[in-house]
Amino acid sequence: xxxxxxxxxxxxxxxxxxxxxxxxxxxxxxxxxxxxxxxxxxxxxxxxxxxxxxxxxxxxxxxxxxxxxxxxxxxxxxxxxxxxxxxxxxxxxxxxxxxxxxxxxxxxxxxxxxxxxxxxxxxxxxxxxxxxxxxxxxxxxxxxxxxxxxxxxxxxxxxxxxxxxxxxxxxxxxxxxxxxxxxxxxxxxxxxxxxxxxxxxxxxxxxxxxxxxxxxxxxxxxxxxxxxxxxxxxxxxxxxxxxxxxxxxxxxxxxxxxxxxxxxxxxxxxxxxxxxxxxxxxxxxxxxxxxxxxxxxxxxxxxxxxxxxxxxxxxxxxxxxxxxxxxxxxxxxxxxxxxxxxxxxxxxxxxxxxxxxxxxxxxxxxxxxxxxxxxxxxxxxxxxxxxxxxxxxxxxxxxxxxxxxxxxxxxxxxxxxxxxxxxxxxxxxxxxxxxxxxxxxxxxxxxxxxxxxxxxxxxxxxxxxxxxxxxxxxxxxxxxxxxxxxxxxxxxxxxxxxxxxxxxxxxxx
Ligand code: DLZ
Ligand code: SF4
Numbered sequence: 001x002x003x004x005x006x007x008x009x010x011x012x013x014x015x016x017x018x019x020x021x022x023x024x025x026x027x028x029x030x031x032x033x034x035x036x037x038x039x040x041x042x043x044x045x046x047x048x049x050x051x052x053x054x055x056x057x058x059x060x061x062x063x064x065x066x067x068x069x070x071x072x073x074x075x076x077x078x079x080x081x082x083x084x085x086x087x088x089x090x091x092x093x094x095x096x097x098x099x100x101x102x103x104x105x106x107x108x109x110x111x112x113x114x115x116x117x118x119x120x121x122x123x124x125x126x127x128x129x130x131x132x133x134x135x136x137x138x139x140x141x142x143x144x145x146x147x148x149x150x151x152x153x154x155x156x157x158x159x160x161x162x163x164x165x166x167x168x169x170x171x172x173x174x175x176x177x178x179x180x181x182x183x184x185x186x187x188x189x190x191x192x193x194x195x196x197x198x199x200x201x202x203x204x205x206x207x208x209x210x211x212x213x214x215x216x217x218x219x220x221x222x223x224x225x226x227x228x229x230x231x232x233x234x235x236x237x238x239x240x241x242x243x244x245x246x247x248x249x250x251x252x253x254x255x256x257x258x259x260x261x262x263x264x265x266x267x268x269x270x271x272x273x274x275x276x277x278x279x280x281x282x283x284x285x286x287x288x289x290x291x292x293x294x295x296x297x298x299x300x301x302x303x304x305x306x307x308x309x310x311x312x313x314x315x316x317x318x319x320x321x322x323x324x325x326x327x328x329x330x331x332x333x334x335x336x337x338x339x340x341x342x343x344x345x346x347x348x349x350x351x352x353x354x355x356x357x358x359x360x361x362x363x364x365x366x367x368x369x370x371x372x373x374x375x376x377x378x379x380x381x382x383x384x385x386x387x388x389x390x391x392x393x394x395x396x397x398x399x400x401x402x403x404x405x406x407x408x409x410x411x412x413x414x415x416x417x418x419x420x421x422x423x424x425x426x427x428x429x430x431x432x433x434x435x436x437x438x439x440x441x442x443x444x445x446x447x448x449x450x451x452x453x454x455x456x457x458x459x460x461x462x463x464x465x466x467x468x469x470x471x472x473x474x475x476x477x478x479x480x481x482x483x484x485x486x487x488x489x490x491x492x493x494x495x496x497x498x499x500x501x502x503x504x505x506x507x508x509x
Contacts, residue, residue: 013272044217135313151306231273247296253432266394346438371408425451459496
């Protein structure tokens, strides 16, 4: 009897350990487009299109490589609508003795598959440098986890950007302090690398248009790599035209510049079209050849082998209870303008607008604009997490949940980040040109024209003084708050109350 290997939509890598365990001459692979995965949150239509198109391209290549691939399309008549359902159906149809699966990216799906009563053989996902077990061992001996310590260990283990004696190239492990420059006036990102939809993608776009028109987000501007070769082209374009400036302007934001010097490879990487080890080696080589400065190379590598692996480790260490955390006890629903972009706050309109248009925003836009607003406004973390999971093409629970619930919303009580990333409008003004064309005044905090971020920032600090007041990293802002005269504090509180009441009344700000 044969064995059946299940390949999920975010596991499109040729070197999955699963393929070593199976034999192309007698075993079969199963890939399935299913409603359950496409609808467990209202994914951006481009995200569904990306995954279906990449799955179909991948299945083609695996067939050319000699595999028997059972490919279930979303509109196939007998499609049961879920991955456990399809696995059961095909195990029975083939009389297969075992199903082989690579560890899932999401706890939810792994539980569902484990619960379906089939003989399953699990394989580790070796596309990550740090296995779940290795992370748990690293975390085990420590009371307090720090990304920076993890990152240093990963630099040593991977050998990236090291002197021959094992010390960091350039003398420091982390050059983040050099990576917070505002964008000089008139500087723009390079021309983007574009991708044309081939026949497979066209067919998928038509399917998604017909079936998912109820999901928020545009499908028209779909322009994303769907094969390994296209993903590689996007990566080379980044190495040639963006990496050199990536470090300096990593935190900068500019009107109608959705990408600036960011690689936008995260979606391709997270579904398996690119390989972490290769990306790290390429960035190191670009530095050693003198093509990019060290702060750019280090900054990129830190995201890749530091943050990315760290949040995945935390996810598997703390699930499932992590998803339920809500340290501030927030219950306010997500404002409707997160789904439409209709707000007078220009920074929010810009970031939400490009998100609906492209399924993309870079990390500072996510953390310091939409995330910061949700934190200050006390939105329920679950609703915020669901939004991020739905609207970003690169979002899978393992990466989205720690980043949103932990880092942006501080809902884990400071497990992931020692201080909440709360900021007033001043931060957005410093790092972008958004405020210039805004109806609100960033230099005012009270009164109807005042930037909502300002009063909400102080309101947030006042209402959570019990929890945050003793945090040494917030000592200075609390000192500023205490040094204000009472009428000023009261005015900020009332303006904050007014803004929150507007949100509760369903009004856009
Ligand atoms: C995100 C997604 C979507 C939209 N559709 C599918 C699908 O139809 N079939 C599939 O195998 N995978 C899909 N995925 C990716 C899965 O949701 C992903 O594998 C899990 O979230 C685990 O990371
Ligand atoms: Fe955003 Fe406030 Fe600046 Fe307007 S003034 S763009 S709301 S930070």
